[in-house]
Amino acid sequence: MCGIVGLLLKKPSLRPRLGELMVPMLIGMTERGPDSAGLAVFTPPLPAGQRKISVYSGLTEDGANYAWSGLVEALNAELKVQARASIKGNHAVLTFEGEADPVKAFIKAHGPKLHLLSAGRGIELYKDIGTPAEVAERYQFSQLSGSHLVGHTRMATESAVTPDRAHPFTAGEDFCLVHNGSLSNPNGVRRMLEPRGIRFETDNDTEAACRFLEWRLREGDDLHTALQKGFEALDGFYTFLMGTPTELALIRDPFACKPAVVAETDDYVAIASEFRSLAHLPDVKHAKVFEPAPEEMYVWKA
Amino acid sequence: MESLKFDLSTGGVRPLNQYLHGPASELNGQRITVLNPDGAHNIAVGLNAAVKVTIDGHAGYYAAGMNKLADVTIEGSAGTGVAENMMSGKVHVKGFASNSAGASAHGGLLVIEGDAGLRCGISLKGGDIVVGGSVGSFSGFMAQAGRMVICGNAGDALGDSLYEAVIYVKGEIKSLGADAQIEPLGDADTTALAGLLAAAGLDHNPRDFKRVASARTLYHWNADADQEY
Amino acid sequence: MSTEHPVTFKRLQREESASFDRGTLDYIHRASNTGLYEIRGLGAKRKLPHFDDLAFLGASLSRYPLEGYREKCSTKTVLGTRFAKKPIVLDTPITVAGMSFGALSANVKEALGKAATAMGTSTTTGDGGMTQEERLSSKTLVYQCLPSRYGFNPDDVRRADAIEVVLGQGAKPGGGGMLLGQKVNPRVAKMRTLPEGVDQRSASRHPDWTGPDDLAIKIQELRELTDWEKPIYVKVGATRVFNDVKLAVHAGADVVVVDGMQGGTAATQTCFIEHVGIPTLAAVRQAVAALEDLDMRGKVQLIVSGGIRTGADVAKALALGADAVAIGQGVLMALGCNRDTYQQGGQIHSAEADYAALGTAPGFCHHCHTGKCPVGVTTQDAVLEKRLEPDWGAKHLKNYLKTLNMELTTLARACGKQNVHHLEPEDLVALTVEAAAMAQVPLAGTNWIPGRAG
Numbered sequence: 007m008c009g010i011v012g013l014l015l016k017k018p019s020l021r022p023r024l025g026e027l028m029v030p031m032l033i034g035m036t037e038r039g040p041d042s043a044g045l046a047v048f049t050p051p052l053p054a055g056q057r058k059i060s061v062y063s064g065l066t067e068d069g070a071n072y073a074w075s076g077l078v079e080a081l082n083a084e085l086k087v088q089a090r091a092s093i094k095g096n097h098a099v100l101t102f103e104g105e106a107d108p109v110k111a112f113i114k115a116h117g118p119k120l121h122l123l124s125a126g127r128g129i130e131l132y133k134d135i136g137t138p139a140e141v142a143e144r145y146q147f148s149q150l151s152g153s154h155l156v157g158h159t160r161m162a163t164e165s166a167v168t169p170d171r172a173h174p175f176t177a178g179e180d181f182c183l184v185h186n187g188s189l190s191n192p193n194g195v196r197r198m199l200e201p202r203g204i205r206f207e208t209d210n211d212t213e214a215a216c217r218f219l220e221w222r223l224r225e226g227d228d229l230h231t232a233l234q235k236g237f238e239a240l241d242g243f244y245t246f247l248m249g250t251p252t253e254l255a256l257i258r259d260p261f262a263c264k265p266a267v268v269a270e271t272d273d274y275v276a277i278a279s280e281f282r283s284l285a286h287l288p289d290v291k292h293a294k295v296f297e298p299a300p301e302e303m304y305v306w307k308a
Numbered sequence: 309m310e311s312l313k314f315d316l317s318t319g320g321v322r323p324l325n326q327y328l329h330g331p332a333s334e335l336n337g338q339r340i341t342v343l344n345p346d347g348a349h350n351i352a353v354g355l356n357a358a359v360k361v362t363i364d365g366h367a368g369y370y371a372a373g374m375n376k377l378a379d380v381t382i383e384g385s386a387g388t389g390v391a392e393n394m395m396s397g398k399v400h401v402k403g404f405a406s407n408s409a410g411a412s413a414h415g416g417l418l419v420i421e422g423d424a425g426l427r428c429g430i431s432l433k434g435g436d437i438v439v440g441g442s443v444g445s446f447s448g449f450m451a452q453a454g455r456m457v458i459c460g461n462a463g464d465a466l467g468d469s470l471y472e473a474v475i476y477v478k479g480e481i482k483s484l485g486a487d488a489q490i491e492p493l494g495d496a497d498t499t500a501l502a503g504l505l506a507a508a509g510l511d512h513n514p515r516d517f518k519r520v521a522s523a524r525t526l527y528h529w530n531a532d533a534d535q536e537y
Numbered sequence: 538m539s540t541e542h543p544v545t546f547k548r549l550q551r552e553e554s555a556s557f558d559r560g561t562l563d564y565i566h567r568a569s570n571t572g573l574y575e576i577r578g579l580g581a582k583r584k585l586p587h588f589d590d591l592a593f594l595g596a597s598l599s600r601y602p603l604e605g606y607r608e609k610c611s612t613k614t615v616l617g618t619r620f621a622k623k624p625i626v627l628d629t630p631i632t633v634a635g636m637s638f639g640a641l642s643a644n645v646k647e648a649l650g651k652a653a654t655a656m657g658t659s660t661t662t663g664d665g666g667m668t669q670e671e672r673l674s675s676k677t678l679v680y681q682c683l684p685s686r687y688g689f690n691p692d693d694v695r696r697a698d699a700i701e702v703v704l705g706q707g708a709k710p711g712g713g714g715m716l717l718g719q720k721v722n723p724r725v726a727k728m729r730t731l732p733e734g735v736d737q738r739s740a741s742r743h744p745d746w747t748g749p750d751d752l753a754i755k756i757q758e759l760r761e762l763t764d765w766e767k768p769i770y771v772k773v774g775a776t777r778v779f780n781d782v783k784l785a786v787h788a789g790a791d792v793v794v795v796d797g798m799q800g801g802t803a804a805t806q807t808c809f810i811e812h813v814g815i816p817t818l819a820a821v822r823q824a825v826a827a828l829e830d831l832d833m834r835g836k837v838q839l840i841v842s843g844g845i846r847t848g849a850d851v852a853k854a855l856a857l858g859a860d861a862v863a864i865g866q867g868v869l870m871a872l873g874c875n876r877d878t879y880q881q882g883g884q885i886h887s888a889e890a891d892y893a894a895l896g897t898a899p900g901f902c903h904h905c906h907t908g909k910c911p912v913g914v915t916t917q918d919a920v921l922e923k924r925l926e927p928d929w930g931a932k933h934l935k936n937y938l939k940t941l942n943m944e945l946t947t948l949a950r951a952c953g954k955q956n957v958h959h960l961e962p963e964d965l966v967a968l969t970v971e972a973a974a975m976a977q978v979p980l981a982g983t984n985w986i987p988g989r990a991g
Contacts, residue, residue: 008750038785144374161750161787163780232857243747261406263446263747265388279750281347281366281387295366295385296407297425300445305592315612325761349754354691354762366750370745374691395690408745412686414730414972430744431686450740452730472732527735528718531572 008161008173008186009035010266012247012277014154014254014306020273025150027287031276032138032147032157034283038068038186039159042172043141044133044251045157046182046307051127057179058101059109062132070095081112094145100132106179116234121170121207126180128251133158133172151291153308156249158184171210177220180251185212185263186279195239215240219248223234233257233303247277255305262300269293275306278285296306310339311362317344321351332357332377347481352380356395371397375416376450376513388425391418394435407444410437413454420510426463431458432473438508448475448520457504459512470522476501478517487526545876574808576715578905578915579866580708580801580844583605585622585816587799590972591684591965592981595951603950609827610946611956616838617699617768617791620760624768624791625677625699627861628657628941630957634796634842634863635681635772639725640803641671642922645914648930650674655931656938661701661863664714664739664962667693674927676881679770682759684713685739687729691762700791701770701954702752702761704781705741707800707817707843709809710774713739717804720908722917749784756789763812767777770794775820775843776813782827782839791957792838794863795824799844801866803915804906815841817854819975822962825858855945856960857976871937872930873877873912875899879924886924888912 011031015021023046031045051199052058064073074093078100078234081089087109089276091104102109106125124131130152132145138159142148158173174182189195192214196206204217218239222232229250237259248255256277269284270277271293276284284290298304313370314324324342328335335357342363345351349368354362355378363371367385375394382390385403394413401409411427413435420428420437426444429437432451441516442460449465451473468485475488476497484490493515501514553559567575594600603610617624633653638646640663647670659677666688672678680697682689694700696775705711714726716737726733746755756769771785772794785793797817802810821841828834841854842863854862866874877892877899878885888899891911895904905915913924949957952964966981967973973980974987 037753098438152410161784162750183578186750260445263751265406265751267406280368282349283347284366285346285366291365296404317577321761322765326764329764350758351599351760353758354694357693359611369751370753373758374762388751393686393689393691395692411744414690427744431740433686449744450865452576469738471730527732529736 009038009159009186010186010245010247010277011035011157011159011279011283012098012155012185012254012256012275013157014308015273016050016096016275016308017273021153022151024152024155025146025148028150028155028157029142029148030286031278031283032142032159035159035279035286036138038279039161040068040137041162041167042133042160042169043138043158044131044158044160044172044174044184045147045155046124046129046131046174046176047150047152048180048251049130049152050250051251052101054120054127055094056101056103056165057106057109057125057127058099058130059106059114059125060129061098061100061132062096062121062123062169063098064096064115064134065119065121066117072096072117072120074098077113077116080116081109082296085109085112096134097132097145124176124182125178126251128152129176129182129249131176131182134169135167135172146147154249154254154306156182156184156254157249163188167230168208171208173212174249175210175213175216176250177216178223181220181223181248183212183219183246183248185215185244185246186266187242187259189240189242189244190239196207207210211242215244215246222257227255229255230303230305237301245279253305254306254308255303256298257303258298260301266298267295268298268304269295291295311341313341313343315343316346316348316351318330321348324351325353328355328357328359328361328378335359345384350385352378355362356381357502358397365375366403370380371448375399385422386420390420391416394418404441409439410435413437414455417504417507419510421510423460429454429473429475432456436504436507438504438506438510441495442479445482446485448473448488451475455500455504457501457508457517467522469526470520472522476513476517476522477520481518481520484520484522487523488520491521493517493519545588572805575803576906577807577810577903578715578801578803578890579810579903581800581811582903583811585799586818586969586971586975587816587820587844588853590818590969591812591853591967591978592796593856593948593952593964594966596953600953602953603955605947605950608950609890609955610950611958612942613945614958616840616861617770618838619768619791619836620765620789621699621763622766623698623790625659625679627659629938629945630855630859630861630893631656631938631941631945632658632679632840632861632863632870633660633680634800634865635661635663635703635706635717635986636803636865637665638668638671638871638914639663639720639729639917641869642913642916642925643668643724644922644925644927645869645930646671647674647927648872648925650676650678651927651931652934652938653677655935656891656942658938659698662697664703665695665716665725666690668728672696684741684743685729686744687731687739694759694762697767699768699770700754700763701772701794702790703772704743704761705774705776705796705924706802707774707798707814708774708794708802709805710776710814711741712805712809712813713741713802713907715739715802717906717908720906720917724890725917745933749788750972751915753787753788760789766790767786767962770840772796772799773921774798774813775815775817778815778820778823778829779830783831784822786828786831786833786837790837792840793824793828794840794842796863797821797843797915797923800842801869802905816975817841817845818972821854822975822977828858847940849948851941851945852957852960853965854946855957856964857978867937868934869914871934872914872925873933874910875902879912880929881924881926888924932964 087102192211309430325438467488771790798814888911
């Protein structure tokens with residue numbers, strides 16, 4: 007079980023404070039999710055010919071001492087993509103020219119235990135084991151800026167506590183998902199998707215939901231249509247919060263057992279599993295506070 | 309009368325609840341204000357005296373849970389399970405309430421001025437619930453006794469597996485649950501409605517409501533009835 | 538064609554099918570008659586790997602026994618040390634499991650309480666609320682909070698010694714309680730806020746929480762309500778035990794209760810009893826492994842139930858790592874369940890005719906759901922319930938619990954223990970491969986534990 011948080015800053019002058027406003031929200035969800043935490047932030051997009059990839063080295067032998075500069079040198083020598091890295095211990099954001107797939111393939115070959123977290127023009131993704139406060143400190147979340155983000159704190163139910171099983175999960179480019187709840191048919195969903203060329207990295211039930219959406223988006227559905235099909239295919243209890251470069255989207259299953267509350271002002275939209283995580287936000291006393299209805303898709307544009 | 313103040317931002321709920329569990333002879337008639345609730349859970353649970361508590365803001369889960377005798381007002385919204393298992397007394401939510409409001413309440417009155425979430429009045433056992441707005445799906449699920457008044461609309465599966473509780477709805481009912489049916493409104497109903505609406509401080513005409521009650525066909529297993537089990 | 542069969546073929550004419558045996562034929566004939574699933578009482582009747590498949594390694598040249606009686610073997614058991622101001626202190630690790638008033642008569646509840654008090658142990662309320670009889674007679678009473686919330690109220694929470702949040706029970710993990718109309722008499726109906734005589738189906742989920750994240754808040758509510766005085770237990774039917782025990786600990790449980798598939802019920806669908814859940818033997822080890830994984834052994838206590846029958850069962854459960862056990866079916870049998878006689882007004886009476894009237898016989902009866910218990914245990918009938926006199930019942934139950942306790946200490950002493958809680962898995966071996974794999978102890982005479990390398 008878990009806690010989810012989302013924050014979208016409508017007012018551009020607030021965007022440098024995205025991380026600072028979000029960290030208390032994430033820490034407020036520690037009791038719901040004490041064992042791991044993660045977030046995906048959407049920054050102003052890179053030009054069309056560039057991409058960035060978030061990479062995690064925590065599963066390699068060197069861990070936080072991973073030789074990132076060696077990786078970047080080898081990458082540039084091989085593919086000539088003018089890559090540069092922004093490094094925080096066991097995490098790096100590599101920005102480069104050209105398409106993501108060749109770079110991803112290179113990284114996997116160069117360092118098989120490196121874990122690719124996200125790819126796209128706007129998204130950066132961080133996730134690791136530890137309490138939300140520890141993870142926030144490790145990656146300096148309070149310094150993050152951007153238009154919107156999706157965050158999560160985890161209490162593992164059926165799969166193990168490992169960094170790759172933390173949320174958010176990503177699919178394709180510039181898309182991520184966090185989940186509060188428990189799916190009851192993830193194995194059947196996985197067995198349906200694998201023959202269709204969808205690769206799974208973990209046995210986590212949330213990944214099954216994310217890969218299902220990845221499949222539908224790959225087949226040309228828009229997000230709304232993909233989620234409608236998800237209501238049929240995915241069984242169990244869930245609140246999903248998703249991020250794209252321009253939107254935050256939220257849905258709850260028909261039973262709506264897993265909580266969600268939204269606070270909206272002219273300056274921001276904030277989402278959390280419990281009101282406690284929203285209580286510190288500026289002017290929240292005058293915000294419109296409401297609970298999203300089940301089976302309805304809520305979309306907020308950045 | 310002066311109100312005793314507890315600031316949850318400095319103290320947390322434990323000292324508040326411990327104080328409110330003191331002897332009824334000392335607490336009766338006292339007024340308590342809870343400042344900076346900020347969505348904290350379990351505010352004023354298990355009260356057992358005629359004390360008046362005002363929560364100045366939003367409450368988290370189980371606010372006024374298992375209330376007995378006390379009068380609790382929540383100025384903002386309330387999280388899951390407000391007044392759950394209430395035995396007597398009154399709980400009044402000025403804003404909206406989340407899921408399972410008044411779950412399993414045996415007595416007392418729960419008033420929600422705004423909307424209530426899903427499963428409002430689930431497993432009700434004799435309490436009264438009056439909602440000024442609308443209620444979510446599965447409200448009145450397995451409600452055994454007591455009365456619910458919904459001035460707005462009701463979601464899907466209203467009163468599914470209803471026992472002897474009665475639900476009054478003014479607005480639209482998206483769908484009725486298994487064994488729930490609409491029945492004609494009698495004089496006893498309009499009298500009851502008038503009393504409940506007055507107690508809640510809401511102004512509606514009792515004659516505008518529909519009565520939903522159990523068809524009582526699920527009381528005994530019956531192979532020929534094609535029941536949903 | 539001759540109608541006489543040669544002698545050599547006679548046996549072939551009476552060959553029973555293993556799949557479509559007589560029991561299965563009865564099942565199908567019954568289903569085609571009624572159109573409804575079979576409902577019955579007690580627990581799983583089929584043969585399952587159980588504690589009988591384990592044996593103790595008693596004293597030897599390398600391990601020295603204690604003398605019986607003269608050399609002390611302590612059975613004191615403390616439950617709920619994690620957060621509660623007033624943990625439960627018992628004289629024995631053998632407790633009485635939750636069984637509802639409604640399933641059982643008020644006389645039985647009184648007998649349970651009296652016996653438990655005499656033994657220095659606890660009883661547990663069940664899916665029907667707390668009766669005066671039980672609270673007054675039982676010195677230590679655990680109050681259950683179930684999905685149905687029948688009769689649940691804060692005054693009884695305040696009167697209880699511990700609170701047990703029930704997710705499920707071994708007989709039917711995933712199903713709610715059930716009481717058929719014939720047992721919903723006026724008193725039961727009033728306590729459960731139901732019309733008299735209806736077939737009662739409890740909810741299978743709690744009304745105001747789902748999932749361990751919300752359970753954490755619910756447990757906090759119960760703690761706040763009781764000013765942190767009383768231990769909070771969390772009970773699960775044994776399914777995904779390793780995960781569930783870890784989550785219960787994360788949610789704040791002081792004590793975890795795990796009920797294996799052999800656990801009983803007064804009424805549920807047979808398909809549930811026989812086909813859902815895992816054997817108690819497998820559940821214990823998984824529960825203990827979860828506590829060890831979180832470094833919570835000794836901080837969060839484990840109670841195991843589901844087919845605990847004998848002192849040897851208790852000893853083996855403790856050796857595998859449980860802190861205590863809870864007994865349901867065995868307790869009822871001590872009160873007379875499946876006995877051919879009952880005692881009323883100082884006289885012994887035969888109950889055979891009443892068993893026959895139900896279509897069964899002593900030794901085979903599982904008809905708790907009918908409310909016509911021939912010995913007055915699982916009934917609300919005003920005539921039948923007189924067949925269990927509280928004082929007689931209390932005496933017999935106390936004798937049973939005392940016997941179990943004596944067997945427990947005998948075995949512990951034989952293994953060289955001064956305290957029954959010092960029994961450990963290394964004191965055990967398995968007699969079958971399944972038991973070795975489930976209990977994670979070696980097959981007797983070997984070093985082999987299936988599933989473990991080396």
